[in-house]
Amino acid sequence: xxYKTVLTxxxxxxxxxxxxxxxxxxxxxxxxxxxxxxxxxxxxxxxxWNVHEFVQNSERLTKPLIKKDGQFKEATWDEALxxxxxxxxxxxxxxxxxxxxxLTSAKCTNEENYLLQKLAxxxxxxxxxxxxxxx
Amino acid sequence: xxxxxxxxxxxxxxxxxxxxxxxAHPLIGSRILKAKEKGAKLIVADPRKIQxxxxxxxxxxxxxxxxxxxxxxxxxxxxxxxxxxxxxVEERTEGFKxxxxxxxxxxxxxxxxxxxxxxxxxxKIADLYARSKSSSIIYAMGITxxxxxxxxxxxxxxxxxxxxxxxxxxxGVNPLRGQNNVQxxxxxxxxxxxYPGNQPVSDGQMAEKFEKAWGTKLSTKxxxxxxxxxxxxxxxEVKAMFILGENPMVSDVDIxxxxxxxxxxxxxxxxxxxxxxxxxxxxxxxxxxSFAEKDGTFTxxxxxxxxxxxxxxxxxxxxxxxxxICDLSTRMxxxxxxxxxxxxxxxxxxxxxxxxxxYYDRIxxxxxxxxxxxxxxxxxxxxxxxxxxxxxxxxxxxxxLPPEELPDKEYPYFLTTGRIYVHYHxxxxxxxxxxxxxxxxxxxxxxxPRQAKExxxxxxxxxxxxxxxxxxxxxxxxxxxxxxxxIFIPFHFVESAANRLTNPAFDPIAQIPEFKVCAVKxxxxxx
Numbered sequence: 001x002x003y004k005t006v007l008t009x010x011x012x013x014x015x016x017x018x019x020x021x022x023x024x025x026x027x028x029x030x031x032x033x034x035x036x037x038x039x040x041x042x043x044x045x046x047x048x049w050n051v052h053e054f055v056q057n058s059e060r061l062t063k064p065l066i067k068k069d070g071q072f073k074e075a076t077w078d079e080a081l082x083x084x085x086x087x088x089x090x091x092x093x094x095x096x097x098x099x100x101x102x103l104t105s106a107k108c109t110n111e112e113n114y115l116l117q118k119l120a121x122x123x124x125x126x127x128x129x130x131x132x133x134x135x
Numbered sequence: 136x137x138x139x140x141x142x143x144x145x146x147x148x149x150x151x152x153x154x155x156x157x158x159a160h161p162l163i164g165s166r167i168l169k170a171k172e173k174g175a176k177l178i179v180a181d182p183r184k185i186q187x188x189x190x191x192x193x194x195x196x197x198x199x200x201x202x203x204x205x206x207x208x209x210x211x212x213x214x215x216x217x218x219x220x221x222x223x224v225e226e227r228t229e230g231f232k233x234x235x236x237x238x239x240x241x242x243x244x245x246x247x248x249x250x251x252x253x254x255x256x257x258x259k260i261a262d263l264y265a266r267s268k269s270s271s272i273i274y275a276m277g278i279t280x281x282x283x284x285x286x287x288x289x290x291x292x293x294x295x296x297x298x299x300x301x302x303x304x305x306x307g308v309n310p311l312r313g314q315n316n317v318q319x320x321x322x323x324x325x326x327x328x329x330y331p332g333n334q335p336v337s338d339g340q341m342a343e344k345f346e347k348a349w350g351t352k353l354s355t356k357x358x359x360x361x362x363x364x365x366x367x368x369x370x371x372e373v374k375a376m377f378i379l380g381e382n383p384m385v386s387d388v389d390i391x392x393x394x395x396x397x398x399x400x401x402x403x404x405x406x407x408x409x410x411x412x413x414x415x416x417x418x419x420x421x422x423x424x425s426f427a428e429k430d431g432t433f434t435x436x437x438x439x440x441x442x443x444x445x446x447x448x449x450x451x452x453x454x455x456x457x458x459x460i461c462d463l464s465t466r467m468x469x470x471x472x473x474x475x476x477x478x479x480x481x482x483x484x485x486x487x488x489x490x491x492x493x494y495y496d497r498i499x500x501x502x503x504x505x506x507x508x509x510x511x512x513x514x515x516x517x518x519x520x521x522x523x524x525x526x527x528x529x530x531x532x533x534x535x536l537p538p539e540e541l542p543d544k545e546y547p548y549f550l551t552t553g554r555i556y557v558h559y560h561x562x563x564x565x566x567x568x569x570x571x572x573x574x575x576x577x578x579x580x581x582x583x584p585r586q587a588k589e590x591x592x593x594x595x596x597x598x599x600x601x602x603x604x605x606x607x608x609x610x611x612x613x614x615x616x617x618x619x620x621x622i623f624i625p626f627h628f629v630e631s632a633a634n635r636l637t638n639p640a641f642d643p644i645a646q647i648p649e650f651k652v653c654a655v656k657x658x659x660x661x662x
Contacts, residue, residue: 006446007442008442008443009443013314014161014312014314014317015162015435016235016434028447032253036507038530046570047559049570050571052427053292054564060451061408061409061420061422062453063419063422063452064421076554079369080421081462082466083167083419084377084466085422085467086421087375089467091401098354099374101358101368101377102378103376103383104323104379105315106380107426108317108320108423108456109429109432109458110323110434110440110480111479111483112484113316113320114479114483115331115460117323117324118464120377121349123351123469127357130321130326130364130368131324133326134279134360134361135383135387135388
């Protein structure tokens with residue numbers, strides 16, 4: 001058996017509590033507070049204590065999906081990304097970049113948010129970028 | 136937040152308005168209680184009798200949407216009694232005269248008529264806040280989700296500036312961000328009008344800088360907000376949307392309208408970890424990963440950039456979100472390649488002055504508060520020390536405006552929405568967490584017990600709630616937390632979605648919807 005803990009930052013609210021994820025043989029099995037964390041100081045709320053639970057839920061999406069005749073069909077990454085790339089390119093060429101809009105995510109990392117707005121601005125050519133800060 | 140979370144503990148007075156801190160931000164809630172233990176005075180203003188109100192030195196329940204009036208009343212007393220910080224006002228602010236003229240009208244007696252808060256309580260709040268050595272204001276969506284959201288925030292800034300309760304330790308104006316990285320999403324330019332680091336897209340020099348960094352031509356025309364995107368989708372002006380990890384089908388106002396707008400699109404891509412209500416409408420769904428399967432950084436509500444570390448491998452064939460975006464970009468003819476997320480943050484540091492000194496090797500054990508302009512900079516726990524970003528702090532003369540929709544004969548009650556301690560946003564994660572879901576499995580409408588009695592509603596009974604936008608069926612929860620004319624519904628539950636009822640009226644500047652106030656009627660369900 002291999003057991004390890006990984007120090008990270010909670011994915012729920014804006015407090016940003018540091019916590020340890022407990023990993024047993026590659027599976028998440030728990031979350032523990034971090035005493036030296038400046039925000040949580042060794043405490044966690046009920047969401048933090050259970051933050052590992054949703055991750056391995058059986059309803060997680062595991063494969064790209066493409067809708068055909070109103071039904072989702074599993075697809076390969078190549079199929080899915082080529083579809084997205086060609087449709088976005090086509091709409092951009094035919095209708096202009098401002099006909100495309102992007103929502104970045106308050107749940108994703110800084111790095112991912114940076115890249116998606118870069119994709120919108122530098123690749124598609126639009127400033128139609130927002131996220132749910134207001135919601 | 137202008138100030139850091141740790142500083143809360145040493146505040147001498149904490150004014151909490153429009154934040155149910157102990158439920159929505161529990162670990163900040165416990166800091167507030169620590170401050171209280173150390174002798175801080177606690178002021179709570181909230182239409183609901185929230186948990187923290189039981190610890191408050193003074194608790195007032197102002198009528199929904201009357202925040203500006205309440206704050207102006209407090210300002211009025213402080214001016215009249217001369218409790219303000221003359222030196223701070225003279226040296227660090229402007230616009231005082233016009234501001235004073237407006238505030239003079241808001242005597243505590245006038246404000247009592249608007250807010251329902253007793254004049255003597257308004258005086259007591261003014262006294263505690265203005266005369267404490269260090270006072271800290273804490274607020275959340277209860278302040279911002281109004282058609283006067285910007286006015287509400289400016290009013291709080293007026294209060295902090297008037298009393299010089301800003302730019303020092305344990306003071307400040309401190310909004311609590313609801314989602315783990317909403318601060319970071321804003322910082323990274325996830326907004327229609329700014330590049331990363333709040334640098335305006337309409338500023339030609341900024342555009343030039345980013346054109347150079349990204350090696351391409353950029354548009355200087357500000358883009359659309361989410362609300363505008365949906366409107367444009369409905370009108371056929373937006374043809375395609377790419378939605379990363381967001382679920383506006385539950386979180387947005389008036390979701391019947393959201394659904395129609397998303398359905399009107401030619402092409403919708405959703406990148407998420409679950410088949411959310413929004414993902415169901417997509418043409419292509421891309422499986423990203425959760426925070427436990429990726430490396431990166433989050434920026435919390437106090438502007439602290441903290442590490443996120445990969446604990447397990449991606450589930451199934453799902454892929455790291457940053458990697459999916461790079462791949463897509465490359466397929467669209469703009470090669471994007473990074474060895475790992477640390478290299479992306481290095482690029483951020485190059486183009487974003489406030490993140491200029493934030494690198495992975497500096498935040499391995501402890502995060503850094505931005506602004507952190509260079510590698511030697513220790514970060515900035517509190518802002519506005521010697522000057523405001525614009526130089527002098529600007530007082531705003533702000534008049535009270537009522538909410539867009541008020542109860543009337545047909546829809547006689549106020550509805551307000553919010554969160555509960557065990558669930559998070561649209562529930563896609565917490566409702567799939569067995570331990571959390573068993574705490575609260577379904578939505579409910581909190582109703583004052585006397586109100587319920589008048590309507591013949593008993594605890595746990597199914598009721599229907601109607602607004603001009605839609606209707607939902609939901610369980611009644613009789614609770615003294617509510618006043619007689621107001622009900623509360625948490626927005627986490629899609630099957631009894633509060634946002635079928637909420638009013639799509641928006642703050643003209645921030646475009647934030649008025650989630651916190653609308654008018655509803657209630658009926659018993661007779662099965």
